[in-house]
Amino acid sequence: MAIDDAAIPAGSITHEARQYEKLEDNFVHCSVCAHRCRIKDGGHGICGVRVNRGGVLYAATYGKISAEAVDPIEKKPLFHYLPGTLSYSLGSVGCNFQCEHCQNWHISRATLTDGLLRSLSPEEGVAKARGTGCRSISWTYNEPTIWHEYPREMGTLARAKGLGTVYVTNGYITEEALADIAPMLEAFRVDLKAFTEEFYRKVCRAKLQPVLDASVKARELGMHIETVTLVIPGLNDSMEEMEGLIRWVVENLGPSTPMHFSRFHPDYRMQDRDATPVATLEKISRRARELGIRFPYLGNVPGHPLENTTCPKCGALLIERTGYQTRIRGLKGDRCGECGETIEIRLATGT
Ligand code: SF4
Numbered sequence: 348m349a350i351d352d353a354a355i356p357a358g359s360i361t362h363e364a365r366q367y368e369k370l371e372d373n374f375v376h377c378s379v380c381a382h383r384c385r386i387k388d389g390g391h392g393i394c395g396v397r398v399n400r401g402g403v404l405y406a407a408t409y410g411k412i413s414a415e416a417v418d419p420i421e422k423k424p425l426f427h428y429l430p431g432t433l434s435y436s437l438g439s440v441g442c443n444f445q446c447e448h449c450q451n452w453h454i455s456r457a458t459l460t461d462g463l464l465r466s467l468s469p470e471e472g473v474a475k476a477r478g479t480g481c482r483s484i485s486w487t488y489n490e491p492t493i494w495h496e497y498p499r500e501m502g503t504l505a506r507a508k509g510l511g512t513v514y515v516t517n518g519y520i521t522e523e524a525l526a527d528i529a530p531m532l533e534a535f536r537v538d539l540k541a542f543t544e545e546f547y548r549k550v551c552r553a554k555l556q557p558v559l560d561a562s563v564k565a566r567e568l569g570m571h572i573e574t575v576t577l578v579i580p581g582l583n584d585s586m587e588e589m590e591g592l593i594r595w596v597v598e599n600l601g602p603s604t605p606m607h608f609s610r611f612h613p614d615y616r617m618q619d620r621d622a623t624p625v626a627t628l629e630k631i632s633r634r635a636r637e638l639g640i641r642f643p644y645l646g647n648v649p650g651h652p653l654e655n656t657t658c659p660k661c662g663a664l665l666i667e668r669t670g671y672q673t674r675i676r677g678l679k680g681d682r683c684g685e686c687g688e689t690i691e692i693r694l695a696t697g698t
Pocket of ligand 1: 377378379380381382383384391392393394395396397443492493
């Protein structure tokens with residue numbers, strides 16, 4: 348459906364996109380995400396926020412936010428990147444996935460014309476992050492990939508000021524777009540929503556393989572990676588599927604990649620099943636450890652001991668988490684204070 352330009356906030360269609368190609372008859376070809384939309388003049392991509400006007404592709408949410416908050420970095424969740432610090436967190440509107448169980452549907456399904464957007468320049472974003480005592484900026488709440496130019500510019504400024512940078516992403520980004528943001532992006536917190544093409548096709552209207560490819564590429568580019576899998580009863584919770592996913596992570600991202608297995612709660616269009624039993628998550632976490640993952644975690648189960656970081660060698664408690672309260676207990680630098688095992692973690696200076 349075409350967008351009514353008159354209803355879009357003034358000044359939205361001014362920032363030309365990166366990562367696209369001009370085609371004949373004013374068509375354009377966007378190569379930011381793996382959908383690789385071919386967009387006609389007057390149209391927009393699947394994400395709803397990259398629009399073609401007169402054969403030029405515009406990033407219509409450049410400098411436009413729908414949400415901002417100062418969050419504990421653990422809320423992303425990131426447990427091995429600047430633990431115990433705050434992250435200045437921003438969201439906009441739109442998404443390149445259409446997940447039936449989306450927990451942020453009020454912004455991910457919102458459009459340019461829904462009146463949710465307000466302006467925030469990259470410079471203002473960095474100043475706010477620093478002014479609120481944050482150690483990083485996270486582009487989160489909705490998919491940052493489709494925002495590309497804005498986080499790229501803000502992130503470049505942020506890094507120059509010593510701030511960390513985080514994508515909370517579905518990982519549906521192309522190799523060329525990932526290379527374009529790599530100089531500014533430190534942490535790639537990626538959803539591995541399932542381990543079947545069928546799930547991605549039916550539930551997200553997307554494909555699994557590009558997510559796996561992007562995760563491998565992000566690792567090659569030196570980004571810190573943590574994965575999150577929302578375990579949904581009856582859809583992706585078979586031990587066979589989870590074992591396949593875990594083995595893939597061990598082989599392709601490495602055993603020190605923190606994996607978060609999160610509890611599903613009914614949301615948006617997926618109200619037809621119960622929350623995930625905690626026992627299912629505990630079983631998956633145990634299996635992950637058996638298969639070599641050094642740091643498997645549970646998510647959405649506040650106060651559970653599997654939110655803590657323990658030494659994979661001697662079992663000593665290293666970081667204690669209760670909800671979003673984080674206490675670093677048994678670490679000496681990046682080593683276990685008990686046995687000296689190296690712990691793959693990026694601590695904030697002064698921690
Ligand atoms: S970001 Fe993805 S969904 Fe949006 S226009 Fe580009 S290819 Fe299409």
